[in-house]
Amino acid sequence: MFKNYLKLAWRTLLKNKYFTIINITGIGIGIASCLFIVQYVFFESDFDKFHKDSDLIYRVTQSRFENNMLVENSSMNFSAIGPTIKRYFPEIKAATSLGKQDCIVSVDGTYGDIKSYKENEVYFVDQNFLDVFNFPLLRGGKKALKLPNSIFLTKSLAKKLFGKEDPMGKTIRIVNFNQGTNLELVVRAIMEDVPANSHLQFTCLVTTTETLGSWHFIDEYAYVKFVPGTNVNNSNSKLSGYTNKYLGDYSDGITNIQLAFQPLESIHLYSDLTKEISVNGNGKFVWFMLLIASLILIIAYVNYINLSTIKSMDRAKEVGLRRTFGSQKIALIMQFFLESLILSFIGIIIAIILVLLFRGGFEGLTGIKVTAFFWTDYKIWLPLLTILVLGSFLSSLYPAYLLSSYNPVQILKGKLPIGGSGIFMRKCLVLFQFVISISLIIGTFTIYNQLEYMRKKDIGINLERNIIVPAPSNNFESQMGGRNFYQKMQSFRASLEEYPEIESVTSASSIPGIDLNWTRPYKRKNAVNKNNLYATFSIGPEFIDQFKIGIVAGKKFSRDMISINQMPTGNTPILINEAAVNAFGFESAEKAVGEFLTDSNGSGVEFEYEIIGVIKNFNQKSLKETLTPIVFRLEDGSSIEYYAVKVSSQNIPASISRIEKSFKENFPASPFEYFFLDEFFNKQYKVDQQFGQIFTVFAGLAIFITCLGLFGLTLFTSFQKAKEIAIRKVFGASVFSLLMLLIKDFLKLILFASAIAWALSWWGLEQWLQGYSTRIGINFVFFILATFIVISIAFVIIGAQSWKINKNNPLKAIKQE
Known part of the structure; x- marks a missing residue:
């Protein structure tokens, strides 16, 4: 019996090739889309779970309150x-702190030359790092972390530095002059490259000598690993006692520091903190993509239900004969189920082909590597196959039930009842598709507009056409140091200014888009110290003009100041931004000018600074973060980390070549690197832009599948109204009037769907936009435009069908029983 059902199902699909192709295309694209999205979802959700007992690893976060305000x-x-934390919490199995620096990494070459590279992900760790985390070692052991001046290289960096040579035991120099780093290290281990789904991304691990750390500067990341079975909520409640023990003298009644344990597994998707060690993902985006995957698959099967209903009219007599000869409803359901299952199976094959064809584009879009045989992962295929079987059953249930409920005698006489619940059900399914399509179009427009708003919004600083060149280190450049090195830096700047296509050059300790981790405990002169650490930004005298930052009060730095590095009053000049005016409690920017700030070093020596001006706020980081209070110092050559070279828009490649030539002439031992500041700054929005692109692609696929269904339903409508259309045509009806006859029911559904989609979209977009401190308002023009687009698509599809009907001989339709 089963074999007979299978043969009949296959013959039926071959007989109705037109509808079979539409169904298979929709299901194939739907399954392929789901496979891609599921791969994306699993990648994002599995971040940091490769560590052993990852559920026991937590990061220690810090919140600062002033006057009970965060x-x-x-x-x-x-x-x-x-x-210190392990001593206070016996339930902590291991604890580690780590810092991150950008360093120049160099080794002696084979022919006495020096090979050097700028590495942005150098982690300074303690001996317990690999007790908390499980990053696999290829050579060496984790005990080597206990040895001072050791470095563990990832496989990629080892190959980059040493090629085919054995790196074990070799010496490496790393330098970061601004951070005071100048070390010779011994390679003691080689590690596997860090997995892409790790929020800790490094190229090497460095250990120096063990220290007790500091309770004054917030400059590292702390992680702990709990003993299995620990109630972390109880441990969280004990953190206040730990804080009071070690930070009791830090609190002044105004400032309050609170610590918390944050699960490692939640960092990538659900952490919304400042100074993250890497760019995080977004949990809302993952759920949105899961929703889209579900909708795409549902739309594909809704199409199948509607198109199967259409073709069931051609099979009415077959079903009538089966019912007359005693066939049960369950047998009919089995027959339709097998047809649906065959379609789904073919759809899976097509989906696999599509995945293989387009996985390169998907990898470029998401940055996620799709392995050649990722579909063998049961976590992906088991739920997907369950959905397919369930979808096949449910999509076959309705057509089988519909036909089996008709009177066999009426069916054999050719009197097939069409109406009632059947039409209502189809309208509901079409309404659902239109709601989804309109909602996705509104979402696409809004997401794109929000991303463009963030990218183009005035952030208070002009980043255009600024080429950033990481500065060399005086300790690295042949140990020249001091005045000679500073003269070389001046020579480099002067040589660039000779080129007419280079508009200006400045230097700084940091650049926009980077956390300002250089902080100092400034306070107003003769005021109570609130124990706050304020970001410090060392800039050249050209910085303000080059980046077109507005002056609110006072004056800016000048080149005259850099030669004496002090004001005539004998005080070091500083600038502050508007956020710092509020943070220090000045009544206004004008009243802040001429006031003094003080700062003391670890030995208690106090330094005094005079505020000579207040500059406008600018976004040091993305628009998602609040404005940072910043104190600006005048660079003296010792704190230069970056050169910013503003070039004209004409012949930028030639400008880059000139910069490289001048750099190598002045700093022959240092690696030359460059990047465009606006592109670097916009990388902060990578996750948002990536989500926007993925959403747009898969929303477009969902709309395409809906169009396939609309095309099939147009055929159904024309089948229902075949005689009416033929008679109207005989009496001289125009193509437009036939078009309106076919589309009027769809127009009603589209308008009704718009009302539902508008309400759902408004609610959904409000939730999504809440994640942005700087956001657009909901634009109802997009709502109207989305409805217009869907109506236009319906007109095009139904118009093509009307034109086809107009070509047919009306007599054939009139003669049909």
Whole structure:
């Protein structure tokens, strides 16, 4: 019996090739889309879960309150936490602190030359790092972390530095002059490259000498690993006692520091803190993509239900004969189920082909590597096959039930009842598709508009046409140091200014788009110290003009100041931004000018600074983050980390060549690198832009599948109204009037669907936009435009069908029983 059903199902599909192709195309694209989205979802959801007992690993976060108001919620913490927290919490199995620096990494070449590279992900760790995390070692052992001046290289960096040579035991120099780093290290281990789904991304691990850390500077990241069975909520409640023990003298009645344990597995998707060690994902985006995957698959099967209903009219007599000879409803359901299952199976094959064809584009879009045989992963295929079988059953149930419920005698006489619940059900399904299509179009427009708004919004600083060149280190450049090195830096700047296509050159300790981790405990002169650490930004005298930052009050730095590095009053000049005016409690920017700030070093020596001007706020980081209070110092050559070269828009490649030539002439031992500042700054929006692109692609596929269904339903409508259309045509009806006859029911559904889609879209977009501190308003023009687009698509599809009907001989339709 089953074999007979299978043969009949296959013959039926071959007989109705036109509808079979439409169904298979929709289901194939739907399954392929789901496979891609599921791959994306699993990748994002599995971040950091490759570590052994990853559910027991937590990051220690820090929140700072002033007058009981939250002013900072940071992922970065005190370096003393790692060495001390285990003593206070016996339930902690291991604890570690780590810092991150950009360094020049160099080794001696084979022919006496020096090979050097700028590495942005150098982690300074303690000996417990690999007790908390499980990054596999290829050579060496984790005990080597206990040896001072050791470096663990990833496989890629080892190959980059040493090629085919054995790196074990070799010496490597790393330098970051601004951070005071100048080390010779011994390679003691080679590691596997860090997995892409790790929020910790490094090229090497460095250990120096063990220290007790600091309770004054927030400059490292702290992680702990709990003993299995620990109630972390109880441990969280004990953190206030730990904080009071070690930070009791930090609190002044105004400032309050609170620590918390954050699960490692939640960092990538659900962390919304400042000073993250890497760019995080977004949990809302993952859920949105899962929703789209579900909708795409549902739309594909809704199409199948509607098109199967259409073709069931051609099979009415077959079903009538089966019912007359005693066939049961269950047998009919089995017959339709097998047909649906065959379609789904063919759809899977097509989906696999599509995945293989387009996986390169998907990888470029998401940055996620799709393995050649990822579909063998049961976590992907088991739920998907369950959905397919369930979808095949449900999509076959309705057509089988519809036909089996008709009177066999009426069916054999050719009197097939069409109406009632059957038409209502089809209208509901079409309404559902239109709601989804309109909602997705509204979402696509809004997401694109929000991303463009963030990208183009005035952030208070002009980043265009600024080429950033990481500065060399005086310790690295042949140990020249001091005045000679500073003269070389001046020579480099002067040589660039000779080129007419280079508009200006400046230098700084940081650049927009990077966390300002250089902080100092400034306070107003003769005021109570609130124990706050303020970001410090060292800039050249050209910085303000080059980046077109507005002056609110006072004056800016000048080149005259850099030669004496002090004001005539004997005080070091500084600038502050508007956010710092509020943070220090000045009544206004004008009243802040001429006031003094003080700062003291670790030995208690106090330094005094005079505020000579207040500049406008600009976004140092993305628009998602609040404005940072910043103190600007005049660079003296010792704190230069970056050169910013503003070039004209004409012949930029030639400008880059000139910059490289001048750099190598002045700093022959240092690696030359460059990047465009606006592109670098916009990388902060990578996750948002990626989501926008993925959403647009798969929303477009969902709309395409809906169009396939609309095309099939147009055929159904023309089948229903065949005689009416033929008679109207005989009496001289125009193509337009026939078009309106076919589309009027669809127009009603589209308008009704618009009302539902508008309400759903408004609610959904409000939820999504809440994640942005700087956001657009909901634009109802997009709502109207989405409805217009769907109506236009319906007109095109139904118009093509009307034109086809107009070509047919009306007599054939009139003669049909």
